Amino acid sequence: MSEVRHNWTKEEILEIYNRPMMDLLYDAATIHRKQHDPNVVQVSTLLSIKTGGCSEDCGYCPQAARYHTGVEGNDLMTVNQVKAQALRAKEGGSSRVCMGAAWRNVKDGPEFDQVLEMVRGINKLDMEVCCTLGMVTENQAQRLAEAGLYAYNHNLDSSEEYYKEVISTRGYQDRLDTIDNVRKTKVTVCSGGIIGMGENVEDRAGMLVALSTLNPQPESTPINALVAVEGTPLEEEKPVSIWEMVRMVATTRIVLPETQVRLSAGRTQMSREGQAMCFFAGANSIFAGDKLLTTPNPDVNEDMKMFELLGMNPQKPFTKKVQPQTVEAGDSKFESLGEKPKWTRPEHKIDRNEAAKAKGKLVK
Numbered sequence: 430m431s432e433v434r435h436n437w438t439k440e441e442i443l444e445i446y447n448r449p450m451m452d453l454l455y456d457a458a459t460i461h462r463k464q465h466d467p468n469v470v471q472v473s474t475l476l477s478i479k480t481g482g483c484s485e486d487c488g489y490c491p492q493a494a495r496y497h498t499g500v501e502g503n504d505l506m507t508v509n510q511v512k513a514q515a516l517r518a519k520e521g522g523s524s525r526v527c528m529g530a531a532w533r534n535v536k537d538g539p540e541f542d543q544v545l546e547m548v549r550g551i552n553k554l555d556m557e558v559c560c561t562l563g564m565v566t567e568n569q570a571q572r573l574a575e576a577g578l579y580a581y582n583h584n585l586d587s588s589e590e591y592y593k594e595v596i597s598t599r600g601y602q603d604r605l606d607t608i609d610n611v612r613k614t615k616v617t618v619c620s621g622g623i624i625g626m627g628e629n630v631e632d633r634a635g636m637l638v639a640l641s642t643l644n645p646q647p648e649s650t651p652i653n654a655l656v657a658v659e660g661t662p663l664e665e666e667k668p669v670s671i672w673e674m675v676r677m678v679a680t681t682r683i684v685l686p687e688t689q690v691r692l693s694a695g696r697t698q699m700s701r702e703g704q705a706m707c708f709f710a711g712a713n714s715i716f717a718g719d720k721l722l723t724t725p726n727p728d729v730n731e732d733m734k735m736f737e738l739l740g741m742n743p744q745k746p747f748t749k750k751v752q753p754q755t756v757e758a759g760d761s762k763f764e765s766l767g768e769k770p771k772w773t774r775p776e777h778k779i780d781r782n783e784a785a786k787a788k789g790k791l792v793k
């Protein structure tokens with residue numbers, strides 16, 4: 430049962446999700462122990478290298494410029510600022526730094542060159558480097574790979590059907606195409622989603638069908654619980670219960686047996702006992718640091734205390750895959766192509782997104 434399958438159906442996944450809790454926990458924990466050390470957790474630090482002012486309309490995101498959320502925008506950080514933060518993260522027990530930029534897609538030019546330098550700088554600190562920069566072309570992914578990128582994050586967010594209820598400025602196929610572009614390189618894929626956006630369990634299962642049928646499956650999958658931020662279209666959504674989170678983590682573990690399943694946004698709403706249950710159900714990664722881009726996250730010391738209590742240890746970098754080599758900018762085989770890719774803009778109307786945008790105008 431712990432072999433990797435790429436032909437999961439929504440019905441099969443729903444059957445797993447809805448199993449009696451004790452059976453679900455037992456099955457997920459059994460698979461988890463076959464594939465992973467249950468007492469080891471991979472710790473990532475998420476760094477917002479360029480915050481706010483984003484042109485997209487993701488209904489969950491306080492960084493979308495069109496919503497009135499009070500998030501202050503910041504220009505791209507400098508390479509030295511990023512290296513200093515990475516060093517601090519390493520000292521705090523993180524093996525990976527994930528750099529997030531509030532961009533629709535990567536654009537060739539000085540800012541991307543600066544990000545490539547950040548990747549080089551962090552890889553040289555012997556830490557795994559991940560980026561989440563929006564859509565990327567194959568050439569851009571190759572340049573990131575050459576710089577020493579370990580992972581690229583691009584979440585599917587939800588099922589294809591529900592995605593249309595949350596975002597209108599890009600299509601699901603753009604997400605899949607970006608993942609495909611990353612797959613053409615040696616960079617590993619990190620892709621997951623968010624629960625608690627008003628979707629139903631069929632949508633959760635649909636997202637897991639999309640992730641599990643990727644071949645290979647993502648090396649890491651973040652499972653986020655929505656943090657409903659005032660001013661966003663999803664501000665009224667109620668927090669998901671710990672039981673839903675445990676079910677989602679356990680089901681993810683069963684259909685993505687080899688993947689590192691990451692407890693991501695929403696951990697501040699969970700007790701230690703709740704998080705421990707998620708680890709038992711197969712989560713083996715967390716985001717550390719007191720902020721996740723713009724939303725709150727538990728303090729690093731709190732996490733270390735929790736690990737001590739549970740007898741868990743942080744995973745060493747490059748445990749799952751060898752460290753990539755960094756090619757210096759002057760030796761690159763891949764030139765900047767100055768591409769202008771035609772990522773889609775469906776622009777269908779999502780009432781709650783329109784309402785949140787209009788509300789912003791009223792407050793101003």
Ligand code: SF4
Pocket residue numbers: 483484485486487490491492493530531532533563
């Ligand atoms: S999730 Fe990313 S792409 Fe969407 S609005 Fe936020 S920053 Fe922009």
